[in-house]
Amino acid sequence: MLELKRLRLLRELHIRGTLADVAAVMQYSPSAVSQQLALLEKEVGVPLFRKVGRRVQLTAQAEILVEHTAELLETLERAEADMSASLTTVTGTVKLAVFQSAALALIPAMLTSMAQAYPDVRIEMVQREPETALHETWARDFDLVVAEQYPGHAAPLHPELDRVVLTTDAIRLAVPADGVSGGMSRLHTEPITSIADTAQLPWVMEPRGAASRHWAEQTCRQAGFEPDVRFETADLQAQIRLIESGNAVGLMPDLMWTGRPTPVSLIDLPEAPRRTIFTSARRSSRRRPALLACRDLLQQTAEELAAEDRS
DSSP states (O other): OOOHHHHHHHHHHHHHOSHHHHHHHHTOOHHHHHHHHHHHHHHHTSOOEEEETTEEEEOHHHHHHHHHHHHHHHHHHHHHHHHHHTSSSOOEEEEEEEOHHHHHHTHHHHHHHHHHHOTTEEEEEEEOOHHHHHHHHHTTSOSEEEEEEBTTBOOOOOTTBOOEEEEEEEEEEEEEOTTOOOTTTTTOOSOOOSGGGGTTSEEEEOOTTSHHHHHHHHHHHHTTSOOEEEEEOSOHHHHHHHHHTTSOBEEEEGGGGTTSOOOEEEEOOTTOOEEEEEEEEBTTTTTOHHHHHHHHHHHHHHHHHHHHHHO
């Protein structure tokens, strides 16, 4: 009989690629991981992996075991969810990954509501970029992810994850407020009324590889120019500071202004693009009461914010 613990180590090796990464995730020493995988190889009687440079490549037989291990883990997770659903008290830990603007706008109110309604549930939150967080939720590093999707730029799809839309928010051009002078004042003395007016101005964007960066560049190109991206940061609050101080322009989602004054001028973009914000969880665990409670209160918070925006 094969041990699930060792099978899971093999699956983690398939996902992570190195023994050191598996050891870090599973909180073992690399030598312990190597020893357990060697025992698994002995049990099955065939080679399961070979070294390729610094990484490890699984054999065809190992790939078969990994596929079945994923099915076993899903079955166990469904069993745990069903058992939790049979209890009268909602308890447990929800590991949550969330991107920055959602962390600022949605999470504080959701945590307050959770503490009041479900005091026995522990929420652990980590800030992650959506593409990374979706993969890590599939890999079982997180239970739930709050992610984003830009118009015409689909977020990665993982068959084991579901997807539930929370809300949408408008994306607008953010420029320095009237009367603010800064490093770009000498480049543009006329009022900015459209994105085309920013063709010669310095821009701030997220680093390359982010969906928001790709979308922002495409939006500028559709307006007829290549943006002069002088500043790169994944911190949207730092982006706002650069814009309000008169040193850059940028594209900002409306969720950034939740519960705070708007220190910049906002200009509508052609076709009024909107970003979609959604949650994803593994289908095998989504019936866990603690996870359901977290999702319900996130949805409630998003709906309350949308109602405030309409009023």
